Amino acid sequence: MKKSISLILVVLLFVSLFAGCSGTTESAAPESTAPESTAPEAETPESEAPAYPTRGIELVVCVSAGGTPDIMSRLAADWLSDYWGVPVTVTNKAGGGAIPGALEALDAEPDGYTVCAITSQNSSQQHGANTNPSIDVTTPTYLCRVFDVDLVLTVNADSEWQDITEFNEWALANPDKLIAANTGAVSTAAFATAEWYNAIGGDVSQIRMMTTSGGSDSATQLAAGNCTMNFGDFGGSASMVEAGKIRFLATSAKERNPFYPDVPTMEENGVTGLSVGMWIGYMAPEGTPDYVVQAWNDAINVMMDDPEFQEGLENVRGRTAYMNSEDFRQLIMDECDVYTELAEKLGVRK
């Protein structure tokens, strides 16, 4: 008798658990130190805008801890916590091509207390790669773009190619031998590779791609000679370059990267029309009020002018590239067309 009572209790416990926790996702913010302190920046005076933020904000990052969007977002979250006096907590919801985490965040209340970090991967790239994309890029409230990350083409240090022109020639002549690392069929690396190969006059469907578990894994595979080239961010390749295992050939950015002024751009070497890049911005669920958008933009602008923040950013080789809500939305819409075309060439559009 006693045991059946215990079993019933366990069942009841689970039932209450399901009932209590389904529905909204609770933000896992720790207790705020000063939840009552109001935002110090100027609010729009004409409207009766409520004070924002008055409690902790959950900042959802759809990659695992340690990835570039995560490191940058943690820096921003740290700064914003101090500035607003409320905890801005980074929550990693990785996996599934960065899409499920974003969908979950977009499903939250549009009150500005759930914000999601986005990159091209879970906005324009997933749109381009799918005829029926999981995330409808037209619906979210885009807050602003904050960071920009340059991409660079790297090859093994023991290889014969000393500059990008030599490599371009070889790559065009030997599509059957070229193995490019990417971090997924739909990833910045895959798209950057496709765009570059297309730009030098090659047919992307002729080359082979090796999918790795992430940027640092791509660099490792390249250093070991398991693939021929990798398009990644500077940060992910820096350790291996310093170790003398791989070599930077050229960056696809418009200008040389300030931290690596010796690395030429593709454009300097006659490869033009490259637009695939990596940026990090923030979005909120559809219907998020304007005062939230305003508060974020105001705060981010103060943050970018803070020398202390810039110093922290330099440590991780990051760069701010601010875009306001409108421009950011436009950028994503423009990119959608670019990625749709590239995805078709790559043969990944499903």
Place this chain on the structure above:
Amino acid sequence: MLESFTMLMQGFATAASPMNLLMAALGALVGTLVGVLPGLGAASAIAILIPVTSVLEPTQAIIMLAGIYYGAQYGGSTTAILLNIPGETASIPTCLDGYPMAKKGRGGPALGISAIASCLAGMLGVVGLAFFAPIFAEYALKFGPPEYFALMIFSLSIIVNFSGEYILKGFMMGILGYVISMVGVGITSGLPRLTFGSVAMTRGFDSIPVIIGLFALPEVFKGMEEKTVAISSEKIGSIYPSIQDIKTSFWPIIRGWAIGFFLGLLPGCSPAVSTFMSYDVEKKCSKTPELFGTGMIEGVAGPEAANNANSQAGFIPLLSFGIPASPALAVLLAGLMIYGLQPGPMLFQQQGGFVWTVIASMFIGNLMLLVLNLPLVGLWVKLTRVPYGILGPVILFLCVIGSYSSRNSMFDVYVTVIFGIVGYFLQKYRFPIVPLVLCAILGPTMERGFIQSMAMSNDSLLIFFQRPISCVIFILTILLSIFSIKAMRKTKKMAVEASGEDADIGSN
């Protein structure tokens, strides 16, 4: 070599400063606590503490964060032994014999030996770290995708040993585990598979909720079903292991250290592989392999040593290439970057003082762990005397928190509950659970290794035999499997002859 020795000595001098000692102790203590609470893993603890540590100078902060990391590795064994909850995958082998020991009233020695094994292996690991780090570069890179695939197949060959006499059931469970690992977004296609149209399923199954569900929940259900008294109302036994215990455990610790350390050098190799392998090796070396799973102290000492050696060795790929072997190390990597310490060979040259101080502090920290924890063993042991009616719900609560916090997702809690129910029936009908878990964890690495190898070889399977290291591993796998099956048949026969009935060997 001599140079790194001098550097290490200098590191000790800096690490012994009061503030650095305090940080190591603090980290070790917080780490143990975090490890004891299932689910609240080192990764989340480090992530939470990175912003807090920004008031410290970089060296002190990293010393503390590293302390949390290896402290948690140690702490995880406590719940594994006393409550059969492996806080992480690597602790599963500790459950297999640690929990039966606790049930038999030998929880004290089990905890004691796990503390000693962890400390010894940790310290030996630091020594290895000091000497191997500089010459590691070439070795690590020779281990490419074909070698990883071969290593994974090798790891899977130990399924045979974990299935006891139910080899067919073992393979069935293994395949089920592999199917579970495939749920999510396909590696090369980028398309969702086996998700049945659910968005939550596209993230795949995280290993932590699956493990907690399969190991901890069935235990609670069983406890509720069978008895309402404490897990172990009998005597716990002396906290300090006897001389005989230490003698029996000495070689397992050394072997565990060697396995853990060398597998730890491989970038991206799961620590679980080393603990499972160590457990398997101990079973093979033992004169009484049929007694494994019933509370053999070697089965605790070996895997615990492997686990800690592995966590120390993991610092080598982390510091020299920035390759994290586990989620916790990935967060630590983020911490290093935020402090402006870009991992790589240059780190050893430019920030030599920092690197060697951290390494030396880990040596001291491991010693501290032992000093701090042996007296605390008594406290943990008292846990088992709490009546099950109280402890059961508390364990359930911890399980729910643990599975939620692994990815901050309610989906994972449902996964735990469902796997808990599944696990209960699997155990009842004697389906071995370890093969399922092993395949579910190693599946993605194996799949990626295979697909990457195919990209390298232009779809020729010969690549696995053309590369010397992978070829050797494959041959070893085949030999070992034949040996295991033969040995298993023999033991079974002997056991049947000895006891006159169909014995249950080695299945959990």
